[in-house]
Amino acid sequence: MAEMKDTHIVEIPVDEEHQQKLSCAFNTTTAIQNHPLMEISQSPGHLLLLKLWQREEHLFGRKIALKESRMDSIKREIFQLCCFFIIFHGFFFNILFTSSVGAKEHHTCKKWWIPSIVSVSTSLVFVFMLQVKLYRYWKVWRQLQREKNDNRALTRCIQELRMKGASFDLSKEPHIGRRMKSSSVEIKWKPLTWCSQYLITIFLACISGLVFPACKFILCGF
Numbered sequence: 001m002a003e004m005k006d007t008h009i010v011e012i013p014v015d016e017e018h019q020q021k022l023s024c025a026f027n028t029t030t031a032i033q034n035h036p037l038m039e040i041s042q043s044p045g046h047l048l049l050l051k052l053w054q055r056e057e058h059l060f061g062r063k064i065a066l067k068e069s070r071m072d073s074i075k076r077e078i079f080q081l082c083c084f085f086i087i088f089h090g091f092f093f094n095i096l097f098t099s100s101v102g103a104k105e106h107h108t109c110k111k112w113w114i115p116s117i118v119s120v121s122t123s124l125v126f127v128f129m130l131q132v133k134l135y136r137y138w139k140v141w142r143q144l145q146r147e148k149n150d151n152r153a154l155t156r157c158i159q160e161l162r163m164k165g166a167s168f169d170l171s172k173e174p175h176i177g178r179r180m181k182s183s184s185v186e187i188k189w190k191p192l193t194w195c196s197q198y199l200i201t202i203f204l205a206c207i208s209g210l211v212f213p214a215c216k217f218i219l220c221g222f
Contacts, residue, residue, distance in 0.1 A: 039165035046166055053158050053174075060151040067144040074137045078130060078200070085126045085204060089211070092119055093218070100219045109220035116215035123208035131201045138197050150174070 040046045096115055153174040161168045195202065 039167075040161070043166045045170055046161065046168060049170060050158070050161055053154060053161070057151065057154050057158065060147060060154065064144060064147050064151065067140055067147065070140050071137060071144065074133055074140065078133045078137070081126060081130050081133065082200065082204075085123070085130075088122060088126070089119070089207075092122075093214075096215060096218050109216075112216045112219040115219070116212045119211045119215060120208055123204070123211055127201060127204050127208060130204060131198065134198055134201060 040050055092115075157172065157174040
C-alpha cells in the first residue's frame with residue numbers, strides 16, 4: 001500500500017493594513033494604464049501628433065525669443081538716433097550763437113538761410129532714419145503678437161490632447177495664422193494708433209520745423 005503523505009496547509013494571515021496597500025497598488029496600476037499619456041503612447045497617431053506639436057511649439061518659442069531680441073536691438077538704435085539728434089543741434093546752435101556774436105550783424109543776417117537749410121536738411125535725415133527704425137520696430141511687434149497668438153493656440157491644443165488621450169480627434173488643428181477682422185472701432189481709431197506709435201517722429205519733425213525760424217532769430221535778432 002502506498003504511503004500516505006501528510007499535506008500541511010499554511011494560512012498566512014493578512015491584516016487590514018496590508019489589504020489597503022494591495023488595493024492602493026492595484027488602483028495606482030489601473031490609473032496609470034488608463035492615464036491619457038499612457039493611451040497616447042499606445043496610439044501611434046496620437047503620439048506622432050503630440051511630438052509634431054511639441055516640436056512646433058519649440059520652434060515658436062525660438063522665433064518669439066529672436067523677435068524680442070530684435071525689438072530690443074531696434075530700441076537701442078532709436079535711442080542712439082535721438083541722442084545724436086540732440087547732440088547735433090546742441091553743437092549747431094552753440095556754433096551759430098558764437099558766430100552771430102563775434103561777426104557783424106548785417107553780414108550774418110544776410111546769409112541766415114544757409115545754416116537754416118543745413119540744419120533742416122540734417123534734421124530731416126535724422127527724422128527719416130528714425131521713421132525707418134520705428135516702422136521696422138512695429139512691424140516686428142506685429143509679427144511677435146501673431147507668433148504669440150499662434151503659440152497660445154498650439155499650447156491649448158497640446159493640453160487638450162494630453163487630457164483627452166486617445167479620445168482626442170486627430171482631425172482637429174490649431175487655429176494658426178488666422179487673423180480676426182478689424183472692427184469699426186479699430187478702424188475709427190486707427191489714425192490715433194498711428195500717431196501714438198510714431199509720436200517720436202512727429203516730435204522730431206516739429207523740432208526740425210522750428211529750427212528754420214530759430215536760425216534767423218539767432219543771427220538777426222542779437
